Amino acid sequence: MCGFPVGSASIMADLPIPRRPFSVKRVPGFTTLALVTYVVLYAPIIILIVFSFNEGTSLAIWERTSLKWYALAWKNDAVQEAAIRSLVIATIAASVATTIATMAALATTRKKPFRGMTGIYALINQPLMVPEIVTAVALLIFFAMIKVATGYTGIVFLIAAHTAFCTPFAYLPIRARLESMDLSLETAAADLYATPWRAFRRVTLPLLWPGVIAGLMLAFVISLDDVVITEFVKSAGQETLPTYMLGQLRRVVTPEVNAISTALLVAGVVLVTLFFLLNRRRV
Amino acid sequence: MTVIAAQDSPQNIARPAAEIAAEAERRDIRNRWLLSLPAIIVITTCAAGPLLIVLVYSFLTPGDYGNVKWIFSLDAWVNVVLQRDIFDDTLQWADAHLSIFWRSFKLSSMTTILTMIFGIPTAYFIATRTPKRRDLWLFLITIPFWTNLLVRTIAVMEMIRNEGVINNLLMWTGIIDRPIQMMFTDFAIAFGMTYVYLPLMVLPVYASIEKLDFRLVEAGYDLYASRWRCLRRVILPLVKPGIIAGSILVFIPSLGAYVTPRVLGGGKNLMFGNLIELQFGQGRNWPLGSALSITLMIFVMIALIYYVRVSGGERKHHG
Numbered sequence: 001m002c003g004f005p006v007g008s009a010s011i012m013a014d015l016p017i018p019r020r021p022f023s024v025k026r027v028p029g030f031t032t033l034a035l036v037t038y039v040v041l042y043a044p045i046i047i048l049i050v051f052s053f054n055e056g057t058s059l060a061i062w063e064r065t066s067l068k069w070y071a072l073a074w075k076n077d078a079v080q081e082a083a084i085r086s087l088v089i090a091t092i093a094a095s096v097a098t099t100i101a102t103m104a105a106l107a108t109t110r111k112k113p114f115r116g117m118t119g120i121y122a123l124i125n126q127p128l129m130v131p132e133i134v135t136a137v138a139l140l141i142f143f144a145m146i147k148v149a150t151g152y153t154g155i156v157f158l159i160a161a162h163t164a165f166c167t168p169f170a171y172l173p174i175r176a177r178l179e180s181m182d183l184s185l186e187t188a189a190a191d192l193y194a195t196p197w198r199a200f201r202r203v204t205l206p207l208l209w210p211g212v213i214a215g216l217m218l219a220f221v222i223s224l225d226d227v228v229i230t231e232f233v234k235s236a237g238q239e240t241l242p243t244y245m246l247g248q249l250r251r252v253v254t255p256e257v258n259a260i261s262t263a264l265l266v267a268g269v270v271l272v273t274l275f276f277l278l279n280r281r282r283v
Numbered sequence: 284m285t286v287i288a289a290q291d292s293p294q295n296i297a298r299p300a301a302e303i304a305a306e307a308e309r310r311d312i313r314n315r316w317l318l319s320l321p322a323i324i325v326i327t328t329c330a331a332g333p334l335l336i337v338l339v340y341s342f343l344t345p346g347d348y349g350n351v352k353w354i355f356s357l358d359a360w361v362n363v364v365l366q367r368d369i370f371d372d373t374l375q376w377a378d379a380h381l382s383i384f385w386r387s388f389k390l391s392s393m394t395t396i397l398t399m400i401f402g403i404p405t406a407y408f409i410a411t412r413t414p415k416r417r418d419l420w421l422f423l424i425t426i427p428f429w430t431n432l433l434v435r436t437i438a439v440m441e442m443i444r445n446e447g448v449i450n451n452l453l454m455w456t457g458i459i460d461r462p463i464q465m466m467f468t469d470f471a472i473a474f475g476m477t478y479v480y481l482p483l484m485v486l487p488v489y490a491s492i493e494k495l496d497f498r499l500v501e502a503g504y505d506l507y508a509s510r511w512r513c514l515r516r517v518i519l520p521l522v523k524p525g526i527i528a529g530s531i532l533v534f535i536p537s538l539g540a541y542v543t544p545r546v547l548g549g550g551k552n553l554m555f556g557n558l559i560e561l562q563f564g565q566g567r568n569w570p571l572g573s574a575l576s577i578t579l580m581i582f583v584m585i586a587l588i589y590y591v592r593v594s595g596g597e598r599k600h601h602g
Contacts, residue, residue, distance in 0.1 A: 041478070249437070249546055257437065269430060275429075
């Protein structure tokens, strides 16, 4: 583990050919540990995916390749309803969060800082600083007050909560993109008598677009994944896909849950890959 | 117009021009506040603001069926660490709570150490690849991070449960004849959290190692340091800021973890997050749940302040 002591250098000198050229970057054991990490990281995911195509319920015996569990999940009304609810919430929350995050990012980057700007920055990032369970409890209490006062228990509460915690995730890539953009192009547009709105639409927005899309996708993924806040905020019967799965886990794990998991995994991986490609193109 | 007017008398140039500039700046700042306003409103009403209500609720009396009665009381805060004896009304340490706090700290620390053991070599491995390969290895670390946390926890569960992959494999090879109970243990929670939070360690450590000047390591070897000594005395001190950042990033969500301990720990091995949830569910003690939430937040703040101080000190060191 500790490598050879310095004394072994004399022994090495006697050998005709060194086994491996000396590299300052090599640390013994690190490569092995890293590869073990990758295997441990991916093995459970791959096994989950593979066994979701197994007709039996066992993780030991491979019965037959089939889409039985996917078909069951697809036909299950509760799953369908939860999936649609998840998508509706994620779409609305991510769109709203990205819009307000873009506006805030435009206001808090590049130009001269103003009094209170750091405050805005801190406030937007606040949901990232507080443990999710605490935000969840806070929203449970706050929304319970409104629910009692108004009698309304609809889906708007979930959308509002998701919008709030998605905003920092949308804000960060947009802000990063903006900071790498020069103000001189907008100044040039203004010099050529473009109105501020026109300059924004024809110059700023096209340049900012990859950041906005990246922010939108991150927000979407974050909303789709959320368990804790949704679990606390939802009213009776407002299951999303993750909370439905969590509820199912209380009983026996069925491969049906694995099938839903695989679908969610694939959706996530596709979005993240797109996000990565978008971010890479800017260089 | 003002420009033309100003040309007549040079004394007038300064005032209107300065006023126009000041006016323009004021308008610009007002516009920027207006642009930020929707985000400010959303986060204040649906994230930051409600935290204040939690603080208020922690000083109230629990209602009979959940929620609260608006009567001031310090009971919730007392109950965080103490409990009143049912018979003689004396105060005692609330062992149940203290053991949950202790488990949360223990498991979060274990998770942090485990992510270090696996994360630092992984980050080092990535940083020493050729730039082209680096992106791919890094991407492979980020993918699981952005996939559903619950799904990844379920994947771990499928590995370690009694009818899971590991036990099946061990029984098939004949090493054991009865499944090893791994689910619903502290080990399961620590392993699951390590699995889930590993990327949070790898990414900042990688950022540190990428900036590492390997000529310094070479100098170490030139001065007859062994591999181990170079690692311990040259590489690790230089990437320490990344390791500290990674530790904080892993420790904080571990402390407040809810999903992983709930799924892998079952009903008995509670952590901080599950204890809070219990007060809003079966416990029906919202003030106590609120007080516990604030306590958790204070712990997180302490960890963050510690981090800011340590990393600030580091920066000063390097000039």
